[in-house]
Amino acid sequence: MASKGPQWIRFLRHYGPSARNDNMYDEHIRASAARSNLDPLLFKHPIEDELLPLFSQDAESPTSVILTGTAGDGKTHLCRQIWIQLGGDPEAWESDDVYFHVNASIAGRETTVHIVRDLTGLPETGKTGAFLTKTDLLEFFAHTIFDLSSSSVFLIAANDGQLVDTWARLNQTNDRIDETGRLLEELLFNDRREEEGSRLKLFNLSRISSAELFDRAAEAFVRHEGWQHCIDEEGADDQLFGSLCPIRRNYELLKSDQVRGRLRALLELCDHNDTHLSIRRVLMLLANSVLGFSGNEAGGIKVPDRLMRAVDVPRIIASQQVAKASIYNNIFGGNLTEHRRNSHDIYEQLGRFRIGHETSNRIDNLLIYGDSDTGLREHFDRFLTDDTFYGANEAYRALQTAYIEGAEEGGEETEQFLEVLVSQRRGLFFKIPESIERELSPWDLTVFTFAGEYLERVLQRIRRGKKIEKRVIARLVQGLNRIFIGMLVSSDEELWLTTGLSGSNAKVSVVLEDRVSVARDSHRFVNIANDISGSPVLRVSFSESNIIELRLTLTRFEFLSRVAEGVLPGSFSKECHEDMLAFKSRLLSAANSRKDASEDDEESQTEFRFVELDEMGYPRPKTVELDL
Structure with a gap:
């Protein structure tokens, strides 16, 4: 039987930034997990404790629910949980069907629960139970949410924008359709969950904090049993999870309060800059951070999808290209091609901080001249010399020396050193501890130089009252x-x-x-x-x-x-x-x-x-x- 450690790494790559179709993401991950005999990355969704009781015997009354948000916010996963809770067949859920229904007792009443797990994918005709068309089903839904005596409720999942657009295309001569359309617009645009007089709750998952999702996802990620398999099967220094393994080093850094806390701060700042990042994107960020490798350019080791496998680790170590697996670079998608990086919104949003491209004179003096400057030597040793994985290795020092000695401006060595500086600045952003932020501010490495003050003196103080x-x-x-x-x-x-x-x-x-x-x-x-x-x-x-x-x-x-x-x-x-x-x-x-x-x-x-x-x-x- 294959070792579980390499199997876990292979399975984890499915969460990374690959080119696969996202439409059946939840089903794709579950199928991959079943083949690997591993559990998917799961954690309690922030609305789970509020949502699931609405479809239970203890509910106050039968209520329809709409789940909306961006792709990857967990709508399909939540629909599946409710389907299983109501006694639905798990195998039936794995089909390509979009519409499901099940009879259950909710709030002491026999109720038919209609589940539409993807409103956009709902066919215009057929495969919708007793309803001949999509319009018939939605007209019935519009009727049930205003009829207190109805024995039917709905659970509908729809991406942002599609909900209102779907209703706009329906026949507005139907009073209930028109009334439902106005209700949906009222709830969506005023960020409300319900309105008196209707049996409907709307959960907009894109309003959930990206930082909160990161907290839950990161905890599930670092505590997954797959990592224990890697630890139990640890081999020689140059093998998977050996002392020289970049996957192990990235995993340990992600577990640390320093790196995890600084990354969380970036996502919290995204929250307060009108940006929402979905669960799917956060999990992709975590997987790529640990498995990413940027060595596919000329002269480098080629790694499929630029995501490391167990078999890649010995080759990377032997070729002394471990630095190309730096978690500090991977977090910003630095291991990916420009096209692949730009195709994922999470890297676009993190890229807006311009970490690695923004700097200050003091920080660049540290990176370039720090080992010979008595005022900066202590910091250079701490952040670069002592980092045997991603710090000042032999390649860095050779390029540094050539640059200081006046390498030709615009020459190959100069260009290489400037590229290396981007990665080292990113490393400093995560390495500089709070205790010395007054002397070396990590926020000088971003376009938002007041971001640290915004976090500490505005957000934190408001949170504490x-x-x-x-x-x-x-x-x-x-x-x-x-x-x-x-x-x-x-x-x-x-x-x-x-x-x-x-x-x-x-x-x-x-x-x-x-x-x-x-x-x-x-x-x-x-x-x-x-x-x-x-x-x-x-x-x-x-x-x-x-x-x-x-x-x-x-x-x-x-x-x-x-x-x-x-x-x-x-x-x-x-x-x-x-x-x-x-x-x-x-x-x-x-x-x-x-x-x-x-x-x-x-x-x-x-x-x-x-x-x-x-x-x-x-x-x-x-x-x-x-x-x-």
């Missing part, structure tokens, strides 16, 4: 003032709301409409709070009932912080600049709505307040009266 420090809010206010006024304003104590003589969006706006203090002043102040979903918002309060909010994504936080430090708004992000001007318009409308009704109209028409800057850039109001 603590107030955001005034200095953080003040810097954001200074950035807003520079955008709103259009000049290099130094004020961070107050938010200055100004317009121009040609309108609120004038490039330079010096007509003062209102000011709001950063410090709490009765009901007028600026602060950072969290919205109903737990995301941070910049909140400007004019009164208890007059509050304007701006979602504070990572990009917006970085944008305002950079502007406060002197970056021109348009040079960083035109989209963010336009968002801030739209925010300004909302603030001005709110400010105008709160003006004292007793204000003397005649006086207000003959008096204007302007903003002037002193020599230090601090604004001050100046009142001008018109002589009419």
